[in-house]
Amino acid sequence: MSVVLPGEVVQTQHKSLKLGPGLKQFVDSQGRSSIIVTRAGTLEQNPKGNKFWVEGNSRRYVPVAQEPVIGIVTARQGESWRVDIGSAHQASLDGLAFEGASRRNRPNLKVNQLVYARVSLAHKDMEPELECFDAQTRKAEGFGELKGGFLVRCSLKMCLNLLDPNHFLLPLLGSRFALNTAIGTNGRVWISAKDVKQTIAVARCIEAADPDGGGMDQNAIKKFISTLDL
Structure with missing residues (x-):
C-alpha cells in the first residue's frame, strides 16, 4: 500500500489485471499501455493481486466500467x-x-424503483450507461429490478469491504438468519430479511462496521449483535 497522486504511473506485470476506481489504462501513439492514477489516495490491491484501485476519502462515486451499482x-x-x-x-x-428483453418484452420500471446493474460505459466525456446482465453470459446473474427490501447508504470503502468474500460481516449475519443482499460499489447496499427487526439489525451493523462510522471489528460487532432484540 502506497500513497499515489494523479498522473502517476502504476507498475504491474499481472496479465489479467482489473482496474478499480482511481485508475485508468492509457495507450500512447506507439501502442504502449500504461496505468495512470486519476485521483489522490492509497493504492490498494486484492489478495490475488489481479485488481488494483485507489482508496481515497471521496464520498462521490466515480463510475468504473464493469462495477456493480445500485441505482434509483x-x-x-x-x-x-x-x-x-x-x-x-x-x-x-x-x-x-x-x-431476455425484446421490443415486446421489457421491464416496466417505475420512478424510485431500485435496480442492481453493471456499469457498461464509463467515460469522462459521456454519461454512464448501465446494463442488467452479465456481459459474458448475457444472463441476469442477480442483476435487475430490486423488489422490496431496504436501501442502506454507507461509505465507498465499506461497500468494497462487503464485496470481499473474506470480510466477516455478511457471513456472521447470515449464520444467524436468512438474508439477501445486493452490494454496489457506489456506497449503497440493498438488504432483504424476514422481518423488520432483522432488516434494522443488518443496517445498524453495516453502519457500525463502516470505517467512516463506528469502524467496529468482528469481536465488537458480535457484542453489538448480542445487544439487539433478535
Missing part, C-alpha cells in the same frame, strides 16, 4: 430510463439491457 430510477426517457447512481451525472439504462 428517476425518469423514463423514450425506451430507456434515467438512473441515479450517486455520481456527478445520472446514468442511462436501456430497455433492452436486461436478460
Whole structure:
C-alpha cells in the first residue's frame, strides 16, 4: 500500500489485471499501455493481486466500467430510463439491457424503483450507461429490478469491504438468519430479511462496521449483535 497522486504511473506485470476506481489504462501513439492514477489516495490491491484501485476519502462515486451499482430510477426517457447512481451525472439504462428483453418484452420500471446493474460505459466525456446482465453470459446473474427490501447508504470503502468474500460481516449475519443482499460499489447496499427487526439489525451493523462510522471489528460487532432484540 502506497500513497499515489494523479498522473502517476502504476507498475504491474499481472496479465489479467482489473482496474478499480482511481485508475485508468492509457495507450500512447506507439501502442504502449500504461496505468495512470486519476485521483489522490492509497493504492490498494486484492489478495490475488489481479485488481488494483485507489482508496481515497471521496464520498462521490466515480463510475468504473464493469462495477456493480445500485441505482434509483428517476425518469423514463423514450425506451430507456434515467438512473441515479450517486455520481456527478445520472446514468442511462436501456430497455433492452436486461436478460431476455425484446421490443415486446421489457421491464416496466417505475420512478424510485431500485435496480442492481453493471456499469457498461464509463467515460469522462459521456454519461454512464448501465446494463442488467452479465456481459459474458448475457444472463441476469442477480442483476435487475430490486423488489422490496431496504436501501442502506454507507461509505465507498465499506461497500468494497462487503464485496470481499473474506470480510466477516455478511457471513456472521447470515449464520444467524436468512438474508439477501445486493452490494454496489457506489456506497449503497440493498438488504432483504424476514422481518423488520432483522432488516434494522443488518443496517445498524453495516453502519457500525463502516470505517467512516463506528469502524467496529468482528469481536465488537458480535457484542453489538448480542445487544439487539433478535
